[in-house]
Amino acid sequence: MNGDSKDMLKLDNQLCFALYACSKEIISLYKPYLNSHGLTYTQYITLLVLWEQDSLSVSELGNKLLLDSGTLTPLLKKLEKSQLIERVRDKDDERIVKVYLTEKGKMLQDSFLELPQKMFCNSGIKLEEAIDLKAMLNQLLGNIRKL
Template structure:
């Protein structure tokens, strides 16, 4: 790539990711609207349906989100009656997130969503799987990189 093309928008992997992630997220909106969830609330529920009773810390590690994003989001899910939060009696610093009956019941309504979205991508199942794994690999490579370097911590 020559000096001239180096900064072209369409040559940036970062922009391809940034744009694609937002467009894909928009595909979920009509289906999530029916459930009264935002996209971030939806992926949070996905984690809880897999692992109920998880601490906020672990939830954040799974979603790559911090308490600055999760605290207000969890308060909204609680206000909607889908979860409740309680301090861990074994470690009062930690907050455990649990599904309510209503929160668990919503999983049944969500089951239809992945297929409805998939239809609109015009992708083959193998393409989805391959792309997903490439992205997982890249994400964890970067995440490792971040944990080892920030400021080099020389104090």
């Protein structure tokens, strides 16, 4: 009984560590591609959201990316400094800062159109498995965020 409990505490039996490690390792596969454009992974997924829907507020970005203003504010300032986005305080509600892609930011999307395919190949995973895996992750994420 106590032995079972100790077994469950082994690193290799931790689903959470598998997630944590996998996440980091996959992100590290992105780095060569992203670095060559001066981007980090977090900056990249922020751009993914904006390419899909421009002119979001900081909190809307945070809701989609599951990041708070403590992470996003400095990150967005960096993207602004590299002239990929603009941060504009909303005229109607001055609490809100809206984020807009610049022309340079919009154009940058073209450089990444092939990246998902490239990353998929790098991962060496089968399409079926990738679909299953993502479905399970999304369901798990849904469970957690309902709490």
